[in-house]
Amino acid sequence: MAFESLASRLQSTFDKLRGKGKVTEEDVTKAMREVRLALLEADVNFKVVKDFVNRVKERAIGQEVLKSLTPGQQVIKVVNDELTELMGGGQSKIAVSTRPPTVVMMVGLQGAGKTTTTGKLANYLRGKQNRKPLLVACDVYRPAAIKQLQVLGSQLDIPVFSMGNEVSPVEIARAAIEHAKAEHLDYVLIDTAGRLHIDEALMNELQQIKEVARPEEIMLVVDAMTGQDAVNVAESFNQQLALSGVILTKLDGDTKGGAALSVKSVTGTPIKFVGMGEKMDALEPFYPDRMASRILGMGDVLTLIEKAQIDVDAEQAKELERKFRKAEFTFEDFLTQMEQVRKMGPLNELLSMMPGMNKLKGMKDVKVDESALGRVEAIVRSMTREEKLKPEMINASRRKRIAKGSGTSVQEVNRLIKQFEDMRKMMKQFTKMTDKAKKKGGGFKFPFMP
Template sequence: MAFEGLADRLQNTIKKITGKGKVSEADVKEMTREVRLALLEADVNFKVVKDLIGRIKERAIGQEVMESLTPGQQVIKVVKEELSDLMGGEQSKIAVSDRPPTVIMMVGLQGAGKTTTTGKLANYLRKKQNRSPLLVACDIYRPAAIKQLETLGAQLDMPVFSMGTDVKPAEIVQEALKEAKANHNDYVLIDTAGRLHIDEELMGELQEVREVAKPEEIFLVVDAMTGQDAVNVAESFNEQLDVTGVVLTKLDGDTRGGAALSIKAVTGKPIKFAGMGEKLDALEPFHPERMASRILGMGDVLTLIEKAQSNIDEKQAKELEEKMRNMSFTFDDFLEQMSQVKKMGPLEDLMSMIPGAGKIKGLKNAQIDERQLSHIEAIIQSMTKQERIDPNIINASRRKRIAVGSGTSVSQVNRLIKQFNDMKKMMKQMTNMTKGKKGKGFKLPFM
C-alpha cells in the first residue's frame, strides 16, 4: 500500500498519546515533532508540512482537546481531519457538460502512465456510470502511443478515434467531436502527447487542443513514485493550462506518498482519481477522508464494501450461504469464493482497509503471498469432480496424483484438505449456535 512507511511512523507516534487520560502541551509538542519528521521523510513539501503542523498544534492545544473527556482520541481526530483537509477534504467528482459530450483532456509527462490511465478512466465511466466514452488518439509523435490506445480500446470493446501522425492534434479533436455527436458518445477522452520534460512547444500545442475541445476537465496524470517531482510537474502544468484535477498513478507501489499529500496544497487542484494497480479496472475515485483513515490505521470500510458490492455476485453469495447452512459446501464453491475475493484486489490492500487489522498479532507485518492462492487453485483444479464434492474419498494414492498434477507436494495437499475440513466443522458449529434464533443465522462477510 502507498504511504506504508508514513503510516507506520504516524501510527506508532499517535499510539503513545491515544490512551492518555490527560494530554499536556509537552505531549502535543512531542507528537507533532514526530509527525513532522514522518511527513518530511515521506517527501511531503516542506512548506506544506510546516503549515499542517501549525494547524494541528493550534487545535490540539486548544479548548476542544484539552477539556475533552478523551483528549488522546481528540488529538487523533484532529490529525485525521487535518490530513484529510490537506488532500482536499471531500471527494471531487467529474464535472459534467450540460450539452454532451463531456470532454476530458488527459495531459502529463511521458512515462507517467497517461495512455493507460485514459483507458482505465473510460472503463470506469462505462462500468460505474454506464457511460459511452470515445477515446481520441492525439499523441502524433509516438505511433506506439496511438497503437497502445487502439489496443486498449479493443480490449475494452470501446471506440478509438485516430487520424494517424500527419494531422495536427487540434484538427483530430475537431473531427473526433463530430464523431462523438454522430455516434451519441457522452464522454470524449483525449489522450494528448507527453514529453520527457515540459517545453513551450508542448504547452502551445496543448493550449490549441484546449481551445478547440473546450474541455470540462483537464486531468494531469502524474506518477506518485516520483515524489516531490510530481508536485513540481503539477505546478508547471497548472500554470500553463489551469488543470482541473490530478490523477495519481502507481499509488499502490512502493511510494512514500508525499505527492498525494502535497499536490492539493501546492496547486489548489484536487486529486480526482488514483491508479491502484496495472489492471484496467484498477482506477479508484480519490477519497481524502478515507485515505487519511488508512494512513492512521483506522481502515477504510466504505471502500472495502464498495469493492465487495462490485465484485461479489449477490445471487452466488446467497447460494453459498445456503450451502454453508446445510453443509453441502464443496471445493468448487471454495474455488469460486476465492475467485471473487481476488477480483477485489491484492489481499494486502484489502487487509489495510479493515479497521484495527494492523493491531492484530501476526497481521501487522504479515506478507500475504499471493502465490499461495495459486497453489490452492492448482490443487483444487487437479482434483476430479467427485473429489471436490467429497474430499473424504481422497486416499494416499489420490493425494500423490493431485500433488503431481498441481506441481505441489503431498504435504501441501494434506494441509489444504485439513483446513477445508476444519472450516466445514467451524461452519457446522456456527450454524448450530444460530438455530432457534428467529431471523438470525450465519452470514457471510459483505452480505
C-alpha cells in the same frame, strides 16, 4: 500497499496516545515530532509538512481536546480531519457539460501511463456512470501510441477517433468533437502527446488543443511513485494550462504517499482519480476522507462495501458466513472465497480497508502474494474430497502426493495448510469481535457477508 510505510509510522505513534486517560501538551508535541518525521520520510513537501503539523498542534492543544474524556482519541480525530483537508477535503467529481459532449484533455509526461489511464477513464465513465465516451488519438509523435489506444478501445469496445500521424493534433481534436456531436456521444477523451520533460514545444501544442477543444477538464496523469517529482510536474503543468484535476497512477505501489499528500496543497488542483492496479477497471475516484481513515488504521468500510456490492455473489457469501460461524469452512470454500475476494482487487488493499484488522494478532505484518493464488488453486485441486473437508488428516505422505500432483513443493503445501488454519483462527477472532460489537448495538459488519 498504498501509504504502507507512512501508515505504519503514524499508527505506531498514535497507539501510544490512544489509550491515555490524560494527554499533556508535551505528549502532543512529542507525537507531532514523530508525525513530522514520518511525513518527511514519506516524501511530503517540506512546507506542506510544516503547515500541517502547526495546524494539528494548534488544534490538539486546545481546551476541547486536552480536557475531553478521551483526549488521545480526540488528537487522532484532529489528525484525521487535517489529513482529509490536506488531500482536498471532499471528493472532486469529473465535470459534466450541460451541452454534451464533455471534453477532457489528458496531459502528462511520457511514462506516467497516460494512454492506458485514458482507456481506464473511458471504461469507468461507461461502466460506472453509464456514459458514452470517445477515445481520441492525438499523440502523433510517439511510435505506436495511436495503435495502443486503438487496441485499448477494441478490448473495451469503446470507439477510437484517429486521423493517423500525418494530421496535426489540433485538427484531430477539432474533428473528434464534431464527430462526437454527430454520434451523440457524452465524453471526448483526448489522449495528447507527452515528452520525457516539459518543454516549450509540448506546451505550445497543448495550449493550441486547449483553445480549439475548450475542455471542461484538463486532467494531468502523474506517477505517484515519483513522489515530489510528481508534485513538481503538476505545478509546472498547472502554471501553463490551469489544470482541473490530477490522476495519480500506481498509487497501489506507492508505500510513501508523498505525492497524494502534497499535490492539492502545492498546486490547488484536486486529485480526482487514482490508479490502483494494472487492470482496466483499476481506476477509482479519490476520496480524501477515506484515504485519511486508511492511513490512520481506521479502515475504509465504504469503499470495501462498494466493491463487495459490485463483485460478490450475495447468496454464496451468505452460505460462506454460515460455514465460518459453524466452523464448517473447508478448502473448497476457501477457493470460492478467494475467487470472490480476488474480483474486488489486491488482497493487501482489502485488508487495509477493514477496521481493526491491523489490531488482530498477527495481521499487521500479513503480506498476500497475489502471484501465488494460481499455485494455491492447483494445490487444493490436487487434494481428495475427504482431504478438502478435513485438512487435519493431511499427513506427510499425503502432502508429498499433493505437491507432486500440483507441480509445487512440499514446503508450499505445508505453507498453504498453515495459512488456511491461520485464516480459520482469524475469522473466529473476527466473528467474536463483530458479535461483541453487535451486543453493544453497533460494530462493523464484514461487507461481503450479508
